[in-house]
Amino acid sequence: MPTIIKPVFVIRKSNALAGVIEVRGILGAAVTELGTRIVGGVWAPGEAIPKEADLCDDMGVSRSVIREAFRIIEAKDPIGSRTSDGTRVRPRSEWQLLDPDVVDWRIKAGDTLSLLHDLLKVRLVLEPGAIHTATIMACDQARARIRRSWVIKEHVYRTPDPDYAERRRLIAADLEFHRAFLAAVESDLLSQLFAVIEAALGLLLDLKMSARGHTTQMIGIEESQELHAAVFAEFERGDAEAAHRAMRRLIERAIRDAHDSFRQLSE
């Protein structure tokens, strides 16, 4: 059956991962459609995707569009084209899993559980190390940002009646707290990595929450705040080792919470 893509001229506006730059026009629609299908496993690794001409007919676009879409997806390595042999799906291990588009396609395609596990592991490895380094070598400006983020986080936390809007502010304050530590390391690579991680985690949990009408309560919110307080205190004291340990406890706790809510929501 033909799956003609509609001439939607703004794709990926809402409902997209942060860091994914909007691609307009028919090409954007084709990229999203094909990318999701490919990453979603419609064709097995090693298998050949329908030839360009057939995809043109199916999707109702010209060959140029299909080819340019292929080049965009190929740039992130899920596929590869060879003359006369067609365009084949590459083994998963070769995909650029750190690319926001690939992450976005994985989420859209429903590959959520393994992604969640992986993202949380990255946080567990990354953030304790980041705060260790930040405690030692953060500049005054970065320290000020961290303190500011903590003040805001405390303030939002103490605001009563946490309805939906309040909760979003709570999450935002939490993210800024963690982001501030990452930024203190002054590594563009790390900051970008964390941006992908947090965006993906946010989208994953939001997805599940909105699917259930966000009825689930935040688990261990008081305990979480206490753990954060400990992290901030050790940072202020300048004890990198202790800050590192506190952050690790915090992330471990967050991981348990995330797994719990995810499992609960999946039932």
Added chain:
Amino acid sequence: MPTIIKPVFVIRKSNALAGVIEVRGILGAAVTELGTRIVGGVWAPGEAIPKEADLCDDMGVSRSVIREAFRIIEAKDPIGSRTSDGTRVRPRSEWQLLDPDVVDWRIKAGDTLSLLHDLLKVRLVLEPGAIHTATIMACDQARARIRRSWVIKEHVYRTPDPDYAERRRLIAADLEFHRAFLAAVESDLLSQLFAVIEAALGLLLDLKMSARGHTTQMIGIEESQELHAAVFAEFERGDAEAAHRAMRRLIERAIRDAHDSFRQLSE
């Protein structure tokens, strides 16, 4: 002056970053040429790149090739195209710095110093956290791999007369040791990240070394081995905290060495 690209049919074979998948044909040459120029700062952020038709004339290729090359580069966000406005360089902060191609272009374009600093910071944040996690939760198979890598590293280290070939084996053994810890975390995202980091670091240092006929001595090679031994010992003892501290000492030392040799070689 026209910069006609030659019909080189295998680009990026040697002299390329690991993880960068070979792009064949004229398109591959165009991507490398344009990517290096753009990332190299030939056009300032916000500035418009020459229009497609002009690039066709300059490089002696058809518009399709230019367009597909743009799509590949745009997929990694250094540029963006808009109807009637042309193709403009995006601000650096939006580039996918974690993408192997972008890293490769940065190296080719000579943007080495800031890249080196950033890569080393990632190692400093990443690896202590990785060994902490690995010490706690590595499976038997992963532990076996780590032990194997250590045995080999020790053996290669004790081999006398470290000529050039021996030295490459030493580096390879060292990499496998670090990679084994990363792999124990069982995170595809982290493993890919480390693959990019190590490939880039290797290329950066190799580049400088071969430029000077690799005459420079490995700095602090005995001390380095001792630090590695400490890391492995704490891992075997199962003391995650101590292993973490040992790894941090090791990386800090490696960073000093890297900076020293880089500075020395740059003179």
Added chain:
DNA sequence: CCCATTTATCTGTTTATCATACTAACGGTC
């Protein structure tokens, strides 16, 4: 049954043409 040759197939590349959207210049009105 094996190996060389041919044939079919699909991507690689070029060229041409029109659509579309943005910019800026123009010109008229108040």
Added chain:
DNA sequence: GACCGTTAGTATGATAAACAGATAAATGGG
């Protein structure tokens, strides 16, 4: 002179048709 709608110009967006090139499958002779 300032404001605003129109218009012309320019670059990318998209389609179409055709041929070249490389690989794999089918073919045929030994």
